[in-house]
Amino acid sequence: MKTENIAVDLLWLRPGKVGGTESYIRNLLDGFMELEEDFRFTLLVSKDNAETFRKYEKDKRYSLLVAPIESANIAKRILWQNMFQNRFLRRAGFRKCFEPVYCKPWQNGGIDYTCVIHDLQALHFPQYHPFHEVAYSRLCWRMDVSNGARIVAISRWVKEDIESRYHRRDIEVIYNPILIKENETTDFASLRDRYGIEEKQFFYTVSQMIPSKNLETLIRMMDRIVHGAYKDGAEDSFRGKSGSYEGQETENTDSVLPHKLVISGVSGHAAAELKKEISDRNLQDAVILTGFISNKERNTLYQSCHTFLFPSVFEGFGMPPVEAMLFGTPVVTTRCASIPEVTQGKAVYVDDPYDVGEWMQRIRDARWEQGICDFDVYAPERISRQYLAFLKEPVWKKK
Secondary structure (H helix, E strand, O other): OOOOEEEEEEOOOOOOOOOHHHHHHHHHHHHOOOOOOOEEEEEEOOOOHHHHHHHHHHOEEEEEEEEEOOOHHHHHHHHHHHHHHHHHHHHHHOOOOEEOOOOOOOOOOEEEEEEEEEOOOHHOOOOHOHHHHHHHHHHHHHHHHHHEEEEEOHHHOOOOHHHHHHHOOOEEOOOOOOOOOOOOOOOOOHHHHHHHHOOOOEEEEEOOHHHHHHHHHHHHHHHHHHHOOOOOOHOOOOOOOOOOOOOOOHHHHHHHEEEEEEEEEEOOOOHHHHHHHHOOOOOOEEEEEEEEOHHHHHHHHHHOOOOOOOOOOOOOOOOHHHHHEEEEEOOEEEOOOOOHHHHOOOOOEOOOOOOHHHHHHHHHHHHHHOOOOHHHHHHHHHHHHHHHHHHOOOOHHOO
16 A cells, blocks of 8 residues: 655754754654654655755655755745645645644634644744734634644643643644753863863753743842842742741852853844843853754763753753753752642742742752653654554544
C-alpha cells in the first residue's frame, strides 16, 4: 500500500524570531528522521525560510515544496494562506496537512488539517498583546476547533483549557519533543569573555521578552542583590525557612548570590520596557541580554550557570526548565499553568511568582530540594512516533 504524502505547513516560521515553536518543530522533524517507520512528508516552506530546511532532503522520506511568499511579510503570508494555500496544496496532490501551530487557513478547502494548539495566551492575558493580535489569535483558535480534522494539545493543562473554552473533547495530548545533546556545547571561555561572567557565578534564563514571562521580577531581584534595594516593599516580605524575613537580611548574606543574570531569547513587544527598567535601575553590567544564540552556546550556559530561573506566569509547555534540568542544573520556577506538569514536580517552585524575597529563598533551597525528571518522556523519537501514528489514522476516526 502506497504511503500517503502529508504536507507540513512551515510558512509561519521566521528563523530565529518565533521562540519555542521553532525549537519544537525542528526537534520534531529531527525525531522523525530517527524512525525506521515509513512516511512521506512534504515541507511547505517559503522563499525566505526554505534554505533552513534543506538538510531534511537528505532523507528520502522528506521533500520540500516552496510557496511563492516570504514568511517575513506576515500580513501577506496570512492573506496568501487564506486565499490560495488550499488550492496550492490540492494542485500538488495533497489532502492532508499537518499544522504545527494554530494558524491554518480559516476554511479547509478540501484539506484535512491537523492543528497543534500550544496555548491560549491571548485569551488569558489580552492586555499583553496588541488588539489585532488578540483578534487574529481568537479567530484562528475558533476555526481550528470548529473545523480542524484533528487537534493536538502540548500538555494536559492546555487540553483542559481548550475544552473549557471551546468545548471540543477529542483532543490528543502529545508533549513537545526536547532534543538536547549533552556534548553539544562550546568552550565556556568564549562566553565568559563576551558576557563578563564566571562559571557557576551567574543566573540564567531563556525567554521571549513579553510580559507573561515575568522577567521584570528577576530584574527587581537583581536590583535587590546588587544594590541592596528595599524599595519594592511587599515583594521582599517572604518569610524563609529560617523564620527571618528576607527583607531583613544583611548585604553580606545577599553577596553569596550571583550578581549577574544572563537572559537569552528573541525579543518581544516588552523588550524596550525591560531594557529601560535595566537602565533605570543601573543594572547594565548585572543583566546581560544575549539575544538569539546557538544551541551550543545555550547549552553551555545551561551547564555553567549557578541556577536556571524561569519566572513565567503562563506556559502551554515550557521547554527551557526541562532542558536545564537535563544538565543537572538547579531550576527555580513557578507553579503557574503547565509548568509543574511539564517539570514533573521535580523543580523548585515559588508560590508567588512576583515575590522577590521568595525567589531569593527558593534559589538557596534549590541545591538540595530538586528531584530528577524522567527525560525519556520528551525524547524526540518517542514524540515523533506518537505524532506519526496520530497523523496516519483515518480522519473519520477523529470526527
